[in-house]
Amino acid sequence: MLDLKAVASDPESFERRLLRRSAEVALLLKPVKDLAGRRRELNVLLEGLKKDQSAANAGVGQLMRTDKAAGEQARTEARRLGDEVKAKDELLQAVEAEIERLLMLVPNPPQQSVPDGKDSADNKEIGHSGVRPRFDFQPKPHWELGEALGVLEWQQAAKLSGSRFTVYKGAAARLERALASFFLDVHTSRGYTEILPPYLVTREAMTGTGQLPKFEEDLFRTTGEHPLYLIPTAEVPLTNLHRDEVLERSALPISYCSWTPCFRAEAGAAGKDTRGLIRQHQFNKVELVKIVKPDESDAEHEKMLDDACEVLRRLGLHHRVVLLCAGDMGFASAKTYDIEVWCPGQGVFREISSVSNCEEFQARRIRIRYRDEKGKPRLAHTLNGSGVAVGRTVVALFEQYQQADGSILVPEVLRPYMGGMERITRQEFPRGVER
């Protein structure tokens, strides 16, 4: 959420910055300045009335004991003031609700360093790691490899849950767990605290990080009187851990990592990436979250990007880093790097991590503050990034480490996590004939 005071004092500059995202979101701010002025007038008026009212109330009790008639009169006057306070208060609340409603729909303006552009075609590649693996055969996509090896199953998954789900078996299931463990070990050794959070969170938590109110259709929700939402990323519980807190300066930066399943409705993605592990309703991800002081958030952002890249470097997976353009960034982010991993079987780079600096956008929504040098509470900055998406790592690993015979070489660093396994070869699993 944007700072109402800042928006009211200079709406044009916010509009200009938001225009870099899209014309549509910049328009949302149009009514805000007038509403803010109206809010202020009402607030001043209301405070005066409240003061008069409490002065009037103070006399009533005393008078009622000494002079009944005068007391009754004073009571009538006080009642009139009370009614007026109530009426003005309702007006003020309506204005505030409208301001809030609008501001909650406005995304974070991009940083200066973010390039112009409207979609992924305008993103800027800023680096890469490793070399593109060469094959003396035609590399296959992971879904063909996984099916041939017997370790990835889509027909049975569809029987259980419909489309966009996968059953992992044997070595693939072990690989998923091995990758998650490996990622967590790397990140905890580099200063992140491991967290295992709830996977179901409240509407408030989802609103705090910006998934709601705008992106309801992307989420899974429980039924009942108090619905809960399945987390689409561990960013939601991790960032919300410190909601409504004032942190000591010395506690920052706070760094968390967490391995969780993520649940996404993929409402707008019908027909897109329908094969394989790429776009699932449920997938696993190791997430990184930091809460930092404003003056260190850019440096911490770079460090987080490096932390995410580190696990890919250790796995020897060829990847590149792109800086997202203004039009392609997520709602809460002021600046985002995507890490894209090479998928030779598909001949494309696939996003495997997204590392964002949200600055104070989320912190303002959920009131995460810290004490500055003078001991005054100030908004902290929040950052989040995948470190990295586990399922998509399986994709890249299958495709980059595939051998001519269809087996998958296990990277050296993973072998201890795989019980020493050096190669994933065909496995037989019980399977009857469906009829």
Add this chain to the structure above:
RNA sequence: GGAGGAGUGGCCGAGUGGCUUAAGGCGGCGGUCUUGAAAACCGCUGAGGGUUCACGCCCUCCGAAGGUUCGAAUCCUUCCUCCUCCGCCA
């Protein structure tokens, strides 16, 4: 799921309709005293919003939201959380 009990400042804790402007204590900060420290004593010690050039001043906040009342931490309703016991359960 059932039956009880409880939510008050950083923490403990008093407060059952109006001298509450939330007592008192602990902790923290500053000061007096001291060679230094401790003790003792004195003062200060939350958040959000508004207003002012500024010192200040004002409004709101006692788990949350409604309600009753001239007036609510206090009474009523609903909800949330925690604790104890019972049931169920991994």
